[in-house]
Amino acid sequence: RIVAPCALSFLGLAAFDRWACTSRSARIRKLSSIRTAYCIVLITVLFWSLLSIPFLSFFDLIPPTYTCGFTNDLFQKITNFFLAPILCAIFPLIVLIVFGILTYRNLHLMTTINGQQQSVTTRLSMWEQQITRMMIIQTVLNVSCALPQCILLIYTIATVQQSAMKSLDQIYIEYLLAQLCEFIVCLDFASSFYIFFLSSSRFRQTTKMYLKRLLHLESNQVTPFNISASTVPGTGTKTHYRQN
Template identity: 30%
Template sequence: MLAGYAVDLTNTIDWLCKFRIYVLMVSRTIALWLIALASIDRWLLSSANQQYRKMSSLKNAYSSMLIVIIFSMMLYAQLIYCYQANLTQTPLKCYGKTEICRMTTDFSYAVITVVIPIIVMIIFGLLTISNVKNSRRRIFTKTVTQISTNGHNQLQRWRKTDYYLLLMLLVQTVLYCFFTLPQAVQKIYSTMTESHIKSSLQNAIENLAFNILLLLTYLSSGIPFYIYTLCGGKIFRQTLIDVFKRISQRRT
């Protein structure tokens, strides 16, 4: 399905097959883990503990990014050996050549690339929202006696912002689960039932499901932008508009 519009050389050339799958899996792992690390960084910045806030620095961010990149490259190093072109009886011609290779890759993808980053996003996203609420509650308690009307309006704005933060977290988590988890589960199922006798109809259905779920995983890379602009409230949309205005002013 992915290569239906032209000849896909990765299906027939071995080194291209290995190179594409390695770059794909490594980049996808890096992308999801960087988003997970960003949620941890937001939690550190919103913490009332000064020591935690100090941990949120560019130096630590660069170090974390480097660790994630190196870890992702090492995690899928076996793909250079495992994947092979011109295979038959597999969902794709460029696929893992042995059952052990497929199980290793499938479980690594399901657990390390998909499940753990999503859990990290949920946990630290909720902790960030809790920190924001606690900090605003402290500020509001100190100022409400001085400015009653403005304090009430400020509280309403904070509640609205909290709603958008929670909505963004919920939508982001649900969409990531929807776009990535089904393919991980399907890959594990396909590998575990490989030795079972299946009819041609069942094989066709499983191959179709594999290709559809594979396409969904590519959508997960572009959803953060739409989540922030559509579910993030006025502040994110206004920031986007300001960026476009600055670009247009530079051109003129």
């Protein structure tokens, strides 16, 4: 009840960080810092930890099947109609979409302004294109991975009154879909490295360089060095004088 909401919140915070670090405002760019990240992560974990405290009292094993379920009808309605759909699905999805659009707008504006300046080099322009490509792909993937779970939660809420009439096969199918949605969300958390690696040649070069340093695979460099014949022992000519 803590890990999954925190993970979805971190996706939204990552989208916010991408928007902040590409902003033209220096005040907004200051928000993209390690110190700010530590504070926000701590606040997020504390928020979801406090919000999950009622589950300790109103969530338990229910006989005769002894499966986990709610023991309080009011808290069950709050969870099904507010916590799960709004805070855990719809709100993170909206945050990803909004900050994804704002990040694309910042990058497009940055590229347009730099394109109008004559002092911008080709290398900088290529790097900005790679950054733009990476951020757009990651934002689209984040939204795509969060969308199935959001749709499933909306379906679950819409059919919550029919839970008692569902057949065993329908329950198994819904459980399978829930596991698939969670698996898709988990894939999103491991996708950043592969997105950066596949879409950025500079990132691939940097990764290759650090791997060589880590595994001590640096290529040997041969430095030319001229050695004169007079400095090599045994190559000089000797003159022998015969004494009469």
